[in-house]
Amino acid sequence: MFYKGFNKNLQGYNNYQFSVGETYSTDNNDTWLWFHYTKYVSSTIIYFDKDIRICEVEPVGKTSFFKDSTDGYKKGYYTTNKLKITRELSKSEIFDSLYKEKCRYYLVQKLNPPINILIRYKSKIRGSSYCSKIIQRADLRSEEKKLVIPKCWHKYI
Incomplete structure (x- = not known):
């Protein structure tokens, strides 16, 4: 299971709008600019101050892993060029x-x-x-x- 965090409007980085049930893709070759997601809810929360919404996601394209210490636990995060937003988690x-x-x-x-x-x-x-x-x-x-x-x-x- 993987997770992606959003603001209260279900928007990601640069206010990119997402919807549950939809699949998103990018043609960008830079793996860091692909859609970010994590393996842990706690790794997702660090990027938001409040009113966070978290969805289960499914990477359906190429993936890349980045080891990051930002979360304090060095759990890292993933990126993919194609991501399906499966469902939203309740509080x-x-x-x-x-x-x-x-x-x-x-x-x-x-x-x-x-x-x-x-x-x-x-x-x-x-x-x-x-x-x-x-x-x-x-x-x-x-x-x-x-x-x-x-x-x-x-x-x-």
């Missing part, structure tokens, strides 16, 4: 994928998941960057924040 599927990939950073820092998802991550939420992000969230009640952050942080709520 719940994105959260589940990040949980399986043990990637709490992007979940907490970029996606603002609901409290039930944060509770699943409770034992993994440690450190100032995670806790301060949760404390700053206006959509969570004080009691909810206390459910997911360590007790030593409760005094900052």
Whole structure:
């Protein structure tokens, strides 16, 4: 399974418009300029600030792999000259994928998941960057924040 990230309008790089169910191709010979996709949801999220939409994709043309350390895990990314957008992942599927990939950073820092998802991550939420992000969230009640952050942080709520 492979993934491609989009902005809230299902647009990619340079606002290139995509649609679920469609196949896209390019005649460009430069493999870096082909359609980018990843093997991991967490590798896709790093390229977007918020309102990300992620789709499952299927490379149906030539492919190339680029080893990249941008994601912090050196998972890299792929490109293809022909890409089919298979289906869009729901927010719940994105959260589940990040949980399986043990990637709490992007979940907490970029996606603002609901409290039930944060509770699943409770034992993994440690450190100032995670806790301060949760404390700053206006959509969570004080009691909810206390459910997911360590007790030593409760005094900052």
